[in-house]
Amino acid sequence: MKGASTRSDAENRDRRNPTREPLRRVECRRTILRPRGQVVRGFVAASAVAVTMVVVRLWYTAEDTFAYLIWNLALAWIPVVCAMLAARNRRILIRFPLVALWLVFLPNAPYIVTDYVHLAGRQIQFQSAYDAALITVVSAIGLGLAVWSLRIVDRGLLDASRPLRRCAALSAIVIAMSVGVYLGRIERLNSWDLVLSPGDVLRRAWEGASARGALAFAAAFAIGFMALYGLLGRIAVKIRKQPSGSPALSRSRDRHRQAPRVQA
Numbered sequence: 001m002k003g004a005s006t007r008s009d010a011e012n013r014d015r016r017n018p019t020r021e022p023l024r025r026v027e028c029r030r031t032i033l034r035p036r037g038q039v040v041r042g043f044v045a046a047s048a049v050a051v052t053m054v055v056v057r058l059w060y061t062a063e064d065t066f067a068y069l070i071w072n073l074a075l076a077w078i079p080v081v082c083a084m085l086a087a088r089n090r091r092i093l094i095r096f097p098l099v100a101l102w103l104v105f106l107p108n109a110p111y112i113v114t115d116y117v118h119l120a121g122r123q124i125q126f127q128s129a130y131d132a133a134l135i136t137v138v139s140a141i142g143l144g145l146a147v148w149s150l151r152i153v154d155r156g157l158l159d160a161s162r163p164l165r166r167c168a169a170l171s172a173i174v175i176a177m178s179v180g181v182y183l184g185r186i187e188r189l190n191s192w193d194l195v196l197s198p199g200d201v202l203r204r205a206w207e208g209a210s211a212r213g214a215l216a217f218a219a220a221f222a223i224g225f226m227a228l229y230g231l232l233g234r235i236a237v238k239i240r241k242q243p244s245g246s247p248a249l250s251r252s253r254d255r256h257r258q259a260p261r262v263q264a
Contacts (some may be wrong), residue, residue, distance in 0.1 A: 039148070043080075043141065043144065043145065043148070046137070046140075046141050046144075047073055047077075047141055049137065050069070050073060050134070050137050050138045050141055051070055051073070053130075053133075053134050053137060054066055054067060054069050054070055054134065057130065057131070057134065061127065065118075066118075066131065066134060066135075069112070069115070069134070069135070069138050072108065072111065072112050072115075072138070072142070073112070073138055073141065073142070075105060075108035075109075075191070076108050076109040076112065076141065076142045076145045076146070077145060078101075078102075078105040078108065079102050079105050079106045079108070079109055079145065079146065079149040080145050080148055080149045080152070082098050082099075082101050082102035082105065082149075083098075083102050083149040083150075083152040083153050083156075084152060085098050086098035086099050086102060086153070086156075086157065087152050087153065087155075087156030087157060088156075095157075099153070099157070102149065102153065103173065103176065103177075104191050104194055104195075105191050106146065106149065106150075106173075106176075106177050106180070107177050107178075107180030107181045107183075107184060107191070108142075108184075108190075108191060109142045109143070109145045109146035109149070110142055110143055110146045110177065110181060110221075110225060111142070111180075111181050111184050111185065112135070112138050112139045112141075112142035112143075113139045113142065113143065114181065114184075114185045115135050115138070115139065116132075116135055116139075117185075118131075118135075119131060119132055119135070143225075143228065146177070146225070147228065147229050147232050150170075150173065150174075150229060151229075151233065151236075153173075154166070154170060158170070170226075170229075171222075171226070174222045174225055174226055174229075175218060175222050177222075177225070178217070178218040178219075178221040178222040178225065179205070179214075179218045181218075181221055182214055182217045182218050182221070183201075183204070183205055186213075186214070186217075187204050187205070189201055189204060189205075
C-alpha cells in the first residue's frame, strides 16, 4: 500500500507539473548522447597510430603511395562531428544542415575498406604485408567511426518508440551510404562534388545505379554493414551492463562496506 501511494503521489506531481516529464526525457537524451571519454580517446589514439604507420612508410620507401589514407581518415571523422552537433542541437534550422552534411560525408568512413584493391596483383613480401596491415588498421577505424556516428544519430534523432519507422530510416541511411561508397570507388566521385556540381553527380549516380553490378555491390555492402552495426551494438550494450555486476567491482564494494568507519 505504501509503494502504491508513493507511486500515485509521483504521478500527481507529474500531472501538476507537465514540464517535468519532458525535462526528464531531455536529461536522459543528454546522458545517452554524451560522448564517452574512453571511446573518444580510443579512436584518437588509433588514428594517431594509423598516421604514424603512414609516416613510417613514407620515410622507409620515400613514396607517397598511401599518403591519401591520412586524408581519408580525416574525412571519416567529419560524420562523427556532425552527428554529435546535430544530436545536441534542437534547433531545426541548425540540425537539418548538420544531418544533411553528415549523410553526405558518411560514405567516406567505410569507403576505406575498398582500398584493398590497391593490393591486388602484388607479390607477398614485407612491404606488401605492411601495406595490408596499414589498410586494415585504417579500415577498422573508418568502420568504427561510421558505426559510432550512425549510433549517435540512431539514439539521438530517430524515434525509438516506433521501431518500424526507425528500422526503415536506418535501412535507407545504410543503403544511401553503400551507394555512396560505390560511386566513390567505381565512378570516382567524392563528397565535395555533390556540393560543387550536384547535377553532374546526380546524373552519374543515376547512370551508375542502373548498372548490374551497382545494385549487387550496394546490397552486399549494406547487408554487411548492418550486420556489423547490430553486432557492435549488442557488444556495446553488454559492456555497458557488465561493470555494475562484475565480480571485481562487487568485491570492491564488499570491502568498502566491511571497512571500519573512523570516527573523528
